[in-house]
Amino acid sequence: MRKEECFYLGKIAKKFSFKGEVLVYLDTDEPELYENLESVFVECGKHLVPFFIENSSIHKNDFLRVRFEDMNTEEDADAVMGNAVYLPLNMLPKLEGNKFYFHEVIGFEIEDKRLGVFGKIQSINDSTAQPLFEILNGEVEILVPMIDHFLVKIDRENKKVIMDLPEGLIEMYL
Numbered sequence: 001m002r003k004e005e006c007f008y009l010g011k012i013a014k015k016f017s018f019k020g021e022v023l024v025y026l027d028t029d030e031p032e033l034y035e036n037l038e039s040v041f042v043e044c045g046k047h048l049v050p051f052f053i054e055n056s057s058i059h060k061n062d063f064l065r066v067r068f069e070d071m072n073t074e075e076d077a078d079a080v081m082g083n084a085v086y087l088p089l090n091m092l093p094k095l096e097g098n099k100f101y102f103h104e105v106i107g108f109e110i111e112d113k114r115l116g117v118f119g120k121i122q123s124i125n126d127s128t129a130q131p132l133f134e135i136l137n138g139e140v141e142i143l144v145p146m147i148d149h150f151l152v153k154i155d156r157e158n159k160k161v162i163m164d165l166p167e168g169l170i171e172m173y174l
Contacts, residue, residue: 001041001048006086007103009034012042013063015081020071023063024085031058033093043084051080100154102126105161110135110144113152113164118142118174121161133161142173 013025026034035058041048052069059065071077092101102124110133111117119137124146126132135142144150144165152162 009085009087011084012080015077020076021067022077041086098154108159108161110161
């Protein structure tokens with residue numbers, strides 16, 4: 001499985017017992033959706049390795065207490081401590097309406113109600129306080145804040161993000 005075909009679920013945060021159990025921090029708003037997994041992919045070096053789950057349960061809201069197959073000692077658990085955990089993209093719950101996953105809108109055209117289509121979404125920068133659409137218009141990169149108030153519609157069928165942006169925001173780039 002390649003990383004591009006997966007989504008980040010969380011990371012192995014701490015050991016839980018002397019028998020190799022670990023706590024996986026779940027980076028999600030709905031941890032309960034991931035309570036009964038059969039397996040996950042753990043990033044070991046630069047590879048995603050499948051790990052099969054014997055049993056798991058939610059622990060203190062954001063953690064999944066996991067016992068992996070063939071992981072029976074503290075030393076086994078130490079070997080994966082801090083490693084990222086991934087699942088295949090097809091396991092993401094489907095979102096509807098104006099809710100979307102960042103990876104889902106890459107390549108979508110972006111349209112302003114006033115100006116029409118002004119580019120294609122190349123990526124999303126979420127390293128800032130406010131995530132930004134990184135849009136390419138010819139050779140020009142345009143940064144648009146992902147603010148719910150500006151978002152009119154996610155048109156999955158036509159691969160478009162329709163927004164109502166403040167006057168001057170796009171013009172300052174062009």
